[in-house]
Amino acid sequence: MDQDKEIIVRDGKEFRTNPIIKGIYTADPAPMVYGDTLYLYTTHDEDELVNNFYTMYDWRCFSTKDMVHWTDHGKIFSLDDISWADDRAWAPQCIERNGKFYLYCPVHRIDGGMSIAVGVSDKPEGPFTDIGHPLVNEDDWNDIDPTVFIDDDGQAYLYFGNPELRYVLLNEDMISYNEEVGICKVPMTEEAFDKGDHMTGTSYAEGPWFYKRNGLYYMVYAAFKGGTGMEHLAYSTSKNATGPWTYGGVLMTEEGGVFTNHPGVCDFKGHSYLFYHTGDLPGGSLFHRSVCVVEFTYKEDGSIETIAKVDGIDAI
Ligand code: FUB
Numbered sequence: 001m002d003q004d005k006e007i008i009v010r011d012g013k014e015f016r017t018n019p020i021i022k023g024i025y026t027a028d029p030a031p032m033v034y035g036d037t038l039y040l041y042t043t044h045d046e047d048e049l050v051n052n053f054y055t056m057y058d059w060r061c062f063s064t065k066d067m068v069h070w071t072d073h074g075k076i077f078s079l080d081d082i083s084w085a086d087d088r089a090w091a092p093q094c095i096e097r098n099g100k101f102y103l104y105c106p107v108h109r110i111d112g113g114m115s116i117a118v119g120v121s122d123k124p125e126g127p128f129t130d131i132g133h134p135l136v137n138e139d140d141w142n143d144i145d146p147t148v149f150i151d152d153d154g155q156a157y158l159y160f161g162n163p164e165l166r167y168v169l170l171n172e173d174m175i176s177y178n179e180e181v182g183i184c185k186v187p188m189t190e191e192a193f194d195k196g197d198h199m200t201g202t203s204y205a206e207g208p209w210f211y212k213r214n215g216l217y218y219m220v221y222a223a224f225k226g227g228t229g230m231e232h233l234a235y236s237t238s239k240n241a242t243g244p245w246t247y248g249g250v251l252m253t254e255e256g257g258v259f260t261n262h263p264g265v266c267d268f269k270g271h272s273y274l275f276y277h278t279g280d281l282p283g284g285s286l287f288h289r290s291v292c293v294v295e296f297t298y299k300e301d302g303s304i305e306t307i308a309k310v311d312g313i314d315a316i
Contacts, residue, residue, distance in 0.1 A: 018310065038064050059078065077128040093147050105118070115135075117135065163206075164188055192244065207263060212241075249305075272296055
């Protein structure tokens with residue numbers, strides 16, 4: 001597919017229309033900036049549904065140097081590569097450490113429940129090789145939507161979870177975690193995540209995205225509040241990597257045409273971007289989503305105002 005066919009010229013600049021990926025249905029965007037390139041990892045909603053539910057077998061990668069011209073790297077990891085998993089190739093995130101790339105992926109185990117798998121590669125665009133066993137396996141359904149970040153002191157954190165936000169301290173090898181500390185449960189308080197409609201009584205639902213900017217830690221996530229039954233995006237901040245968290249506000253309101261949304265945030269070449277998903281491609285539905293992007297700015301104190309969905313993105 002010609003990934004660049006949706007580029008138009010607007011105000012004398014190249015402009016890519018949303019959804020930015022149009023050849024297949026994609027969701028759960030996870031950007032990673034490496035060198036002068038932004039790599040975007042996504043899930044893949046199959047056209048044909050099984051049991052009228054999420055039908056997702058593989059992970060995809062796209063890359064760009066200017067936000068409008070994108071290279072499609074195709075399938076970079078799939079359930080076929082994970083002998084112990086059989087379904088639900090859900091929201092991933094990738095990170096580089098010491099020249100290797102680690103792709104953290106929720107999957108359904110053959111013996112039941114959700115767990116977090118890790119694929120390893122020498123290249124950002126894969127292919128990735130499974131480490132052979134789950135990294136996080138609590139034998140429950142909470143172990144989804146991993147988000148990974150390496151702090152300035154070298155400590156790596158993997159947050160994840162629905163309905164509870166939990167984390168582990170990753171070891172330097174990035175494929176194991178500090179078992180003495182174990183799996184830590186973040187207190188699900190209204191101060192941290194606002195009062196809301198999800199199972200903990202807070203608005204936090206799923207899809208955490210963890211990062212640090214100008215010394216402040218951010219947790220962006222999909223949230224439920226107000227009885228709409230649709231996810232909006234919200235954020236919380238902390239002065240420490242492990243909290244306590246303070247609720248920051250709504251990042252993006254819910255009307256995306258589908259019940260889920262999923263954030264991926266990054267800075268790239270002096271611009272700040274929020275990736276999200278909607279049902280805006282033709283044939284779009286709850287199980288046929290598509291990845292979009294919007295540029296935004298931080299206020300001087302690090303807070304973020306609610307970001308409106310837009311019809312596309314300017315070239316850098
Ligand atoms: O795409 C499957 C699941 O839906 C993800 O893991 C959640 O974040 C939601 O987007």
